[in-house]
Amino acid sequence: MVAWQSLGVLRALICGAGIAALFATGAAAEEFVAFKIVDNESIAKSLTGKPGDPARGREVAINRKQGNCLACHKLPIPEQPFHGEIGPDLSTAGSTYSAGELRLRIVNPKIVNPDTFMPAFYRPFGLHRVSKDFQGKTILTAEQVEDVVAYLTTLK
Protein backbone atom coordinates (compact mmCIF):
# COMPACT_ATOMS: atom_id res chain seq x y z
CA MET A 1 0.00 0.00 0.00
CA VAL A 2 2.78 2.40 0.95
CA ALA A 3 4.10 1.96 -2.56
CA TRP A 4 1.10 3.85 -3.87
CA GLN A 5 2.28 6.98 -2.17
CA SER A 6 5.65 7.00 -3.87
CA LEU A 7 4.62 5.31 -7.09
CA GLY A 8 1.61 7.51 -7.61
CA VAL A 9 3.08 9.40 -10.51
CA LEU A 10 4.81 6.39 -11.99
CA ARG A 11 1.67 4.25 -11.90
CA ALA A 12 -0.44 6.87 -13.46
CA LEU A 13 2.06 7.25 -16.25
CA ILE A 14 2.43 3.50 -16.80
CA CYS A 15 -1.30 3.30 -17.11
CA GLY A 16 -1.47 5.98 -19.60
CA ALA A 17 1.19 4.30 -21.66
CA GLY A 18 0.51 0.58 -21.66
CA ILE A 19 -2.72 -0.31 -19.96
CA ALA A 20 -5.15 1.90 -21.81
CA ALA A 21 -5.67 -0.70 -24.49
CA LEU A 22 -6.32 -3.46 -21.96
CA PHE A 23 -9.07 -1.58 -20.22
CA ALA A 24 -10.82 -0.50 -23.34
CA THR A 25 -12.36 -3.91 -24.01
CA GLY A 26 -15.75 -4.27 -22.27
CA ALA A 27 -18.87 -2.72 -23.77
CA ALA A 28 -19.10 0.12 -21.29
CA ALA A 29 -15.35 0.41 -20.81
CA GLU A 30 -13.86 3.56 -22.13
CA GLU A 31 -10.25 4.32 -22.71
CA PHE A 32 -8.40 4.88 -19.48
CA VAL A 33 -7.07 8.42 -19.45
CA ALA A 34 -3.54 9.10 -18.26
CA PHE A 35 -3.13 11.75 -15.62
CA LYS A 36 -0.32 13.31 -13.66
CA ILE A 37 -0.27 13.61 -9.91
CA VAL A 38 1.42 16.72 -8.58
CA ASP A 39 3.24 16.30 -5.22
CA ASN A 40 0.85 13.49 -4.18
CA GLU A 41 -1.67 16.25 -3.56
CA SER A 42 -3.43 17.14 -6.74
CA ILE A 43 -4.33 16.24 -10.33
CA ALA A 44 -4.31 19.70 -11.82
CA LYS A 45 -5.63 18.95 -15.31
CA SER A 46 -9.13 17.84 -16.23
CA LEU A 47 -9.23 14.16 -17.26
CA THR A 48 -11.33 15.07 -20.29
CA GLY A 49 -9.62 18.34 -21.08
CA LYS A 50 -12.93 20.05 -20.46
CA PRO A 51 -14.72 21.37 -17.38
CA GLY A 52 -17.44 19.08 -15.97
CA ASP A 53 -21.12 19.78 -15.51
CA PRO A 54 -22.05 20.43 -11.84
CA ALA A 55 -25.73 19.45 -12.29
CA ARG A 56 -24.77 16.08 -13.70
CA GLY A 57 -22.15 15.72 -10.95
CA ARG A 58 -24.84 16.13 -8.34
CA GLU A 59 -26.79 13.27 -9.96
CA VAL A 60 -23.68 11.08 -10.03
CA ALA A 61 -23.16 11.73 -6.30
CA ILE A 62 -26.74 10.59 -5.59
CA ASN A 63 -26.87 7.57 -7.92
CA ARG A 64 -26.30 4.34 -6.01
CA LYS A 65 -24.78 2.65 -9.05
CA GLN A 66 -22.41 5.51 -9.82
CA GLY A 67 -20.80 7.81 -7.24
CA ASN A 68 -23.09 6.94 -4.36
CA CYS A 69 -21.14 9.54 -2.38
CA LEU A 70 -24.21 9.77 -0.13
CA ALA A 71 -23.44 6.26 1.14
CA CYS A 72 -20.68 7.76 3.26
CA HIS A 73 -20.97 11.54 3.10
CA LYS A 74 -23.43 14.24 3.99
CA LEU A 75 -24.09 16.61 1.08
CA PRO A 76 -26.44 19.59 0.64
CA ILE A 77 -28.99 17.39 -1.16
CA PRO A 78 -32.06 17.74 1.05
CA GLU A 79 -34.44 15.77 -1.18
CA GLN A 80 -32.46 12.59 -0.51
CA PRO A 81 -33.50 11.08 2.83
CA PHE A 82 -30.38 9.03 3.65
CA HIS A 83 -26.90 10.47 4.03
CA GLY A 84 -24.05 8.32 5.32
CA GLU A 85 -22.06 8.95 8.48
CA ILE A 86 -18.77 7.39 7.46
CA GLY A 87 -16.75 10.18 5.85
CA PRO A 88 -16.64 13.93 6.54
CA ASP A 89 -19.50 16.29 5.66
CA LEU A 90 -18.78 17.62 2.16
CA SER A 91 -21.03 20.69 2.40
CA THR A 92 -18.05 23.03 2.11
CA ALA A 93 -15.57 20.79 0.24
CA GLY A 94 -15.26 23.43 -2.49
CA SER A 95 -13.74 25.96 -0.12
CA THR A 96 -11.46 23.43 1.62
CA TYR A 97 -9.93 21.96 -1.55
CA SER A 98 -8.94 23.13 -5.01
CA ALA A 99 -10.40 21.39 -8.05
CA GLY A 100 -7.11 19.51 -8.50
CA GLU A 101 -7.13 18.28 -4.91
CA LEU A 102 -10.74 17.18 -5.23
CA ARG A 103 -9.94 15.38 -8.48
CA LEU A 104 -7.14 13.40 -6.84
CA ARG A 105 -9.39 12.50 -3.89
CA ILE A 106 -12.02 11.13 -6.26
CA VAL A 107 -9.67 9.46 -8.73
CA ASN A 108 -7.69 7.68 -6.02
CA PRO A 109 -7.95 8.81 -2.38
CA LYS A 110 -5.55 5.98 -1.47
CA ILE A 111 -2.70 8.15 -2.66
CA VAL A 112 -3.54 10.57 0.16
CA ASN A 113 -4.41 7.88 2.72
CA PRO A 114 -3.60 4.25 1.83
CA ASP A 115 -5.96 2.99 4.55
CA THR A 116 -8.99 5.01 3.57
CA PHE A 117 -12.34 3.30 3.25
CA MET A 118 -13.21 5.51 0.29
CA PRO A 119 -13.00 3.70 -3.03
CA ALA A 120 -10.78 4.95 -5.84
CA PHE A 121 -13.31 5.98 -8.46
CA TYR A 122 -10.85 6.03 -11.32
CA ARG A 123 -8.39 3.18 -10.81
CA PRO A 124 -9.17 -0.06 -12.65
CA PHE A 125 -6.11 -1.99 -11.41
CA GLY A 126 -4.56 -3.20 -8.16
CA LEU A 127 -7.88 -4.81 -7.15
CA HIS A 128 -8.70 -8.32 -5.89
CA ARG A 129 -11.42 -10.63 -7.29
CA VAL A 130 -13.39 -7.97 -9.12
CA SER A 131 -16.60 -9.56 -10.42
CA LYS A 132 -16.84 -10.20 -14.13
CA ASP A 133 -19.15 -7.33 -14.98
CA PHE A 134 -16.77 -4.77 -13.53
CA GLN A 135 -13.38 -6.16 -14.49
CA GLY A 136 -11.06 -3.63 -16.02
CA LYS A 137 -13.56 -0.86 -15.51
CA THR A 138 -13.41 2.23 -13.38
CA ILE A 139 -16.32 3.00 -11.03
CA LEU A 140 -16.85 6.34 -12.74
CA THR A 141 -15.97 7.41 -16.27
CA ALA A 142 -13.50 10.28 -16.76
CA GLU A 143 -16.44 12.48 -17.67
CA GLN A 144 -18.35 11.57 -14.51
CA VAL A 145 -15.26 12.29 -12.41
CA GLU A 146 -15.10 15.76 -13.96
CA ASP A 147 -18.82 16.29 -13.35
CA VAL A 148 -18.40 15.42 -9.66
CA VAL A 149 -15.34 17.69 -9.37
CA ALA A 150 -17.37 20.51 -10.92
CA TYR A 151 -20.22 19.86 -8.49
CA LEU A 152 -17.98 19.79 -5.40
CA THR A 153 -16.27 23.05 -6.35
CA THR A 154 -19.69 24.74 -6.07
CA LEU A 155 -19.98 23.68 -2.40
CA LYS A 156 -18.65 26.66 -0.44
Next chain:
Amino acid sequence: MRRIALAAVAASGLTVMLAGTALSDETDWGAYEVGDKRSGYTYAATETRSIQDDDFENPAMLWVDTGQELWDTVEGEAGKACASCHDDAAVSMAEVGAIYPVYYEPRGKLINIEQRINLCRTENMKAKAWKWESRELLSMTAFVRNQARGRPVAVKIDGPAAPFYEKGKEFYYQRRGQLDMACKNCHEDNAGNMIRANLLSQGQSNGFPTYRLKWQKVGSLHRRFRGCNSQVRATPYKAGSDEYVNLELFLADRGRGLPVETPAVRN
Protein backbone atom coordinates in the same frame (compact mmCIF):
# COMPACT_ATOMS: atom_id res chain seq x y z
CA MET B 1 -36.24 -19.64 27.35
CA ARG B 2 -33.47 -17.85 29.17
CA ARG B 3 -33.08 -15.84 25.99
CA ILE B 4 -36.56 -14.36 26.18
CA ALA B 5 -36.01 -13.20 29.72
CA LEU B 6 -32.80 -11.48 28.66
CA ALA B 7 -34.53 -9.87 25.73
CA ALA B 8 -37.04 -8.36 28.11
CA VAL B 9 -34.28 -6.76 30.16
CA ALA B 10 -32.70 -5.36 27.02
CA ALA B 11 -36.00 -4.02 25.74
CA SER B 12 -36.95 -2.12 28.87
CA GLY B 13 -36.21 1.53 28.46
CA LEU B 14 -35.94 1.26 24.72
CA THR B 15 -39.52 1.75 23.80
CA VAL B 16 -39.12 5.46 23.24
CA MET B 17 -36.17 5.07 20.90
CA LEU B 18 -36.61 5.22 17.17
CA ALA B 19 -36.22 2.17 15.02
CA GLY B 20 -33.01 2.04 13.04
CA THR B 21 -31.25 4.92 14.76
CA ALA B 22 -27.98 4.46 16.57
CA LEU B 23 -28.68 3.72 20.19
CA SER B 24 -26.78 5.23 23.05
CA ASP B 25 -23.87 3.43 24.58
CA GLU B 26 -25.61 3.23 27.94
CA THR B 27 -28.28 0.83 26.73
CA ASP B 28 -28.16 -2.41 28.69
CA TRP B 29 -28.28 -5.12 26.07
CA GLY B 30 -28.09 -7.98 28.54
CA ALA B 31 -26.55 -11.12 27.03
CA TYR B 32 -26.56 -9.58 23.54
CA GLU B 33 -23.51 -7.56 24.48
CA VAL B 34 -20.30 -9.10 25.79
CA GLY B 35 -17.47 -6.63 26.37
CA ASP B 36 -17.25 -4.69 23.13
CA LYS B 37 -18.98 -7.43 21.14
CA ARG B 38 -22.56 -6.75 20.16
CA SER B 39 -24.99 -9.03 18.44
CA GLY B 40 -26.78 -7.78 15.33
CA TYR B 41 -29.85 -7.89 17.56
CA THR B 42 -28.67 -4.70 19.28
CA TYR B 43 -28.58 -2.84 15.95
CA ALA B 44 -31.93 -4.13 14.73
CA ALA B 45 -35.10 -2.06 14.71
CA THR B 46 -37.44 -2.42 17.69
CA GLU B 47 -40.07 -4.23 15.60
CA THR B 48 -37.50 -6.64 14.20
CA ARG B 49 -36.28 -7.46 17.69
CA SER B 50 -39.78 -8.08 18.95
CA ILE B 51 -40.40 -10.58 16.14
CA GLN B 52 -37.26 -12.46 17.20
CA ASP B 53 -38.23 -12.29 20.88
CA ASP B 54 -41.44 -14.23 20.41
CA ASP B 55 -41.12 -17.79 19.10
CA PHE B 56 -44.74 -17.74 18.01
CA GLU B 57 -44.20 -14.65 15.89
CA ASN B 58 -40.76 -15.56 14.60
CA PRO B 59 -41.33 -16.98 11.09
CA ALA B 60 -37.97 -18.79 11.25
CA MET B 61 -39.46 -21.18 13.81
CA LEU B 62 -41.24 -22.85 10.88
CA TRP B 63 -37.82 -23.94 9.61
CA VAL B 64 -36.85 -25.17 13.06
CA ASP B 65 -40.09 -27.18 13.20
CA THR B 66 -39.35 -28.70 9.80
CA GLY B 67 -35.90 -29.61 11.11
CA GLN B 68 -37.49 -31.36 14.07
CA GLU B 69 -39.68 -33.41 11.72
CA LEU B 70 -36.72 -34.33 9.52
CA TRP B 71 -34.77 -35.35 12.62
CA ASP B 72 -37.27 -38.16 13.17
CA THR B 73 -37.65 -39.13 9.50
CA VAL B 74 -36.05 -42.35 8.27
CA GLU B 75 -34.23 -41.86 4.95
CA GLY B 76 -31.53 -43.59 2.94
CA GLU B 77 -30.38 -47.15 2.44
CA ALA B 78 -29.26 -47.62 6.03
CA GLY B 79 -32.88 -47.19 7.15
CA LYS B 80 -32.04 -44.63 9.82
CA ALA B 81 -33.23 -41.26 11.02
CA CYS B 82 -30.98 -38.78 12.79
CA ALA B 83 -32.83 -39.74 15.96
CA SER B 84 -31.85 -43.41 15.49
CA CYS B 85 -28.29 -42.56 16.44
CA HIS B 86 -28.54 -39.19 18.17
CA ASP B 87 -31.78 -39.73 20.11
CA ASP B 88 -32.93 -36.54 21.82
CA ALA B 89 -31.43 -33.55 20.02
CA ALA B 90 -31.84 -31.35 23.10
CA VAL B 91 -29.21 -33.56 24.76
CA SER B 92 -27.02 -34.79 21.90
CA MET B 93 -26.91 -31.46 20.04
CA ALA B 94 -26.79 -29.16 23.05
CA GLU B 95 -23.32 -27.85 22.24
CA VAL B 96 -22.84 -28.21 18.50
CA GLY B 97 -24.29 -24.79 17.65
CA ALA B 98 -21.78 -23.06 19.92
CA ILE B 99 -18.60 -24.92 18.95
CA TYR B 100 -18.76 -25.31 15.15
CA PRO B 101 -16.93 -25.09 12.74
CA VAL B 102 -14.45 -27.71 13.98
CA TYR B 103 -11.34 -29.35 12.59
CA TYR B 104 -12.32 -32.68 11.03
CA GLU B 105 -9.45 -35.13 11.01
CA PRO B 106 -10.58 -37.45 8.17
CA ARG B 107 -10.66 -34.51 5.74
CA GLY B 108 -7.75 -32.57 7.21
CA LYS B 109 -9.76 -29.33 7.28
CA LEU B 110 -12.62 -27.53 8.98
CA ILE B 111 -16.25 -28.52 8.60
CA ASN B 112 -19.30 -26.49 9.59
CA ILE B 113 -22.69 -27.69 10.78
CA GLU B 114 -24.17 -27.98 7.28
CA GLN B 115 -21.25 -30.15 6.20
CA ARG B 116 -21.43 -32.29 9.36
CA ILE B 117 -25.12 -32.92 8.71
CA ASN B 118 -24.43 -33.94 5.12
CA LEU B 119 -21.60 -36.23 6.25
CA CYS B 120 -24.09 -38.05 8.46
CA ARG B 121 -26.52 -38.25 5.55
CA THR B 122 -24.05 -39.70 3.08
CA GLU B 123 -21.91 -41.82 5.39
CA ASN B 124 -24.20 -42.86 8.21
CA MET B 125 -27.62 -42.89 6.56
CA LYS B 126 -26.54 -43.73 3.00
CA ALA B 127 -28.83 -40.94 1.88
CA LYS B 128 -28.16 -38.13 -0.59
CA ALA B 129 -26.53 -34.95 0.64
CA TRP B 130 -28.91 -32.01 0.88
CA LYS B 131 -28.23 -29.09 -1.46
CA TRP B 132 -26.88 -25.88 -0.02
CA GLU B 133 -29.68 -23.39 0.78
CA SER B 134 -32.33 -26.11 0.31
CA ARG B 135 -35.28 -25.98 2.66
CA GLU B 136 -34.07 -29.27 4.21
CA LEU B 137 -30.49 -28.24 4.91
CA LEU B 138 -31.50 -24.82 6.23
CA SER B 139 -34.16 -26.37 8.43
CA MET B 140 -31.88 -29.01 9.88
CA THR B 141 -29.07 -26.51 10.46
CA ALA B 142 -31.48 -24.13 12.17
CA PHE B 143 -32.88 -26.98 14.25
CA VAL B 144 -29.46 -28.26 15.33
CA ARG B 145 -28.13 -24.80 16.13
CA ASN B 146 -31.32 -23.86 17.95
CA GLN B 147 -30.52 -26.59 20.50
CA ALA B 148 -27.61 -24.43 21.65
CA ARG B 149 -29.63 -21.22 21.87
CA GLY B 150 -28.42 -19.09 24.75
CA ARG B 151 -25.05 -20.82 24.99
CA PRO B 152 -22.02 -18.62 24.50
CA VAL B 153 -20.14 -19.16 21.25
CA ALA B 154 -16.92 -21.00 22.14
CA VAL B 155 -15.07 -22.30 19.09
CA LYS B 156 -11.65 -23.90 19.17
CA ILE B 157 -9.04 -21.96 17.24
CA ASP B 158 -5.85 -23.57 18.51
CA GLY B 159 -4.25 -26.91 17.61
CA PRO B 160 -5.07 -28.17 14.13
CA ALA B 161 -7.72 -25.44 13.66
CA ALA B 162 -5.14 -22.67 13.98
CA PRO B 163 -3.96 -22.42 10.35
CA PHE B 164 -7.58 -22.36 9.13
CA TYR B 165 -8.45 -19.66 11.60
CA GLU B 166 -5.51 -17.63 10.24
CA LYS B 167 -6.82 -18.01 6.70
CA GLY B 168 -10.24 -16.82 7.80
CA LYS B 169 -8.69 -13.83 9.47
CA GLU B 170 -6.72 -12.97 6.36
CA PHE B 171 -9.92 -13.10 4.33
CA TYR B 172 -11.62 -10.75 6.75
CA TYR B 173 -8.98 -8.07 6.39
CA GLN B 174 -8.40 -8.40 2.66
CA ARG B 175 -9.89 -5.74 0.46
CA ARG B 176 -11.79 -7.03 -2.54
CA GLY B 177 -14.00 -6.12 -5.47
CA GLN B 178 -14.16 -3.02 -7.61
CA LEU B 179 -15.06 -1.05 -4.48
CA ASP B 180 -11.91 -2.40 -2.80
CA MET B 181 -13.43 -3.00 0.62
CA ALA B 182 -12.70 -5.52 3.37
CA CYS B 183 -15.21 -6.91 5.87
CA LYS B 184 -13.43 -4.90 8.52
CA ASN B 185 -14.06 -1.57 6.76
CA CYS B 186 -17.79 -1.95 7.33
CA HIS B 187 -18.16 -4.19 10.37
CA GLU B 188 -15.14 -3.31 12.50
CA ASP B 189 -14.42 0.35 11.71
CA ASN B 190 -17.97 1.50 11.10
CA ALA B 191 -20.32 -0.56 13.25
CA GLY B 192 -22.97 1.86 14.51
CA ASN B 193 -22.64 4.19 11.50
CA MET B 194 -25.19 4.63 8.75
CA ILE B 195 -24.05 3.61 5.27
CA ARG B 196 -26.70 5.46 3.35
CA ALA B 197 -29.98 3.85 4.53
CA ASN B 198 -28.36 0.93 6.41
CA LEU B 199 -27.14 0.88 9.97
CA LEU B 200 -23.94 -1.16 10.01
CA SER B 201 -23.65 -3.80 12.72
CA GLN B 202 -20.55 -5.71 13.76
CA GLY B 203 -21.55 -8.42 11.27
CA GLN B 204 -21.70 -11.14 13.93
CA SER B 205 -22.67 -14.69 13.01
CA ASN B 206 -24.31 -15.90 16.24
CA GLY B 207 -27.87 -15.79 14.86
CA PHE B 208 -27.45 -17.87 11.70
CA PRO B 209 -29.27 -19.37 9.91
CA THR B 210 -31.23 -16.14 10.08
CA TYR B 211 -34.63 -15.03 8.85
CA ARG B 212 -34.12 -11.91 6.75
CA LEU B 213 -37.14 -9.72 6.17
CA LYS B 214 -35.57 -8.77 2.84
CA TRP B 215 -35.27 -12.42 1.77
CA GLN B 216 -38.66 -13.36 3.22
CA LYS B 217 -37.03 -16.59 4.30
CA VAL B 218 -34.28 -18.17 6.31
CA GLY B 219 -30.80 -17.97 4.80
CA SER B 220 -27.41 -19.43 5.60
CA LEU B 221 -24.35 -17.54 6.80
CA HIS B 222 -22.65 -18.34 3.52
CA ARG B 223 -25.49 -16.73 1.60
CA ARG B 224 -24.86 -13.61 3.66
CA PHE B 225 -21.13 -13.80 2.84
CA ARG B 226 -21.98 -13.98 -0.84
CA GLY B 227 -24.18 -10.92 -0.51
CA CYS B 228 -21.53 -8.95 1.35
CA ASN B 229 -18.95 -9.92 -1.31
CA SER B 230 -21.22 -9.07 -4.24
CA GLN B 231 -22.16 -5.65 -2.94
CA VAL B 232 -18.52 -4.55 -3.18
CA ARG B 233 -18.53 -5.94 -6.73
CA ALA B 234 -16.30 -8.90 -5.86
CA THR B 235 -16.78 -12.43 -7.17
CA PRO B 236 -18.25 -14.38 -4.27
CA TYR B 237 -17.07 -17.89 -3.37
CA LYS B 238 -19.32 -20.92 -3.44
CA ALA B 239 -21.43 -21.58 -0.39
CA GLY B 240 -19.68 -24.36 1.50
CA SER B 241 -16.25 -23.44 0.07
CA ASP B 242 -13.20 -23.82 2.28
CA GLU B 243 -12.69 -20.06 2.12
CA TYR B 244 -16.10 -19.40 3.65
CA VAL B 245 -15.81 -22.15 6.28
CA ASN B 246 -12.47 -20.68 7.41
CA LEU B 247 -14.06 -17.23 7.50
CA GLU B 248 -16.91 -18.71 9.51
CA LEU B 249 -14.45 -19.86 12.17
CA PHE B 250 -12.81 -16.45 12.33
CA LEU B 251 -16.20 -14.75 12.69
CA ALA B 252 -17.33 -17.16 15.39
CA ASP B 253 -14.21 -16.38 17.41
CA ARG B 254 -14.71 -12.67 16.80
CA GLY B 255 -18.11 -13.08 18.45
CA ARG B 256 -16.85 -15.43 21.16
CA GLY B 257 -19.10 -15.26 24.22
CA LEU B 258 -22.14 -13.90 22.41
CA PRO B 259 -25.10 -16.24 22.88
CA VAL B 260 -26.25 -18.45 20.01
CA GLU B 261 -29.46 -16.77 18.83
CA THR B 262 -30.56 -19.11 16.07
CA PRO B 263 -32.96 -18.44 14.48
CA ALA B 264 -32.40 -14.67 14.55
CA VAL B 265 -34.49 -12.14 12.64
CA ARG B 266 -32.82 -9.30 10.74
CA ASN B 267 -33.58 -6.71 8.09
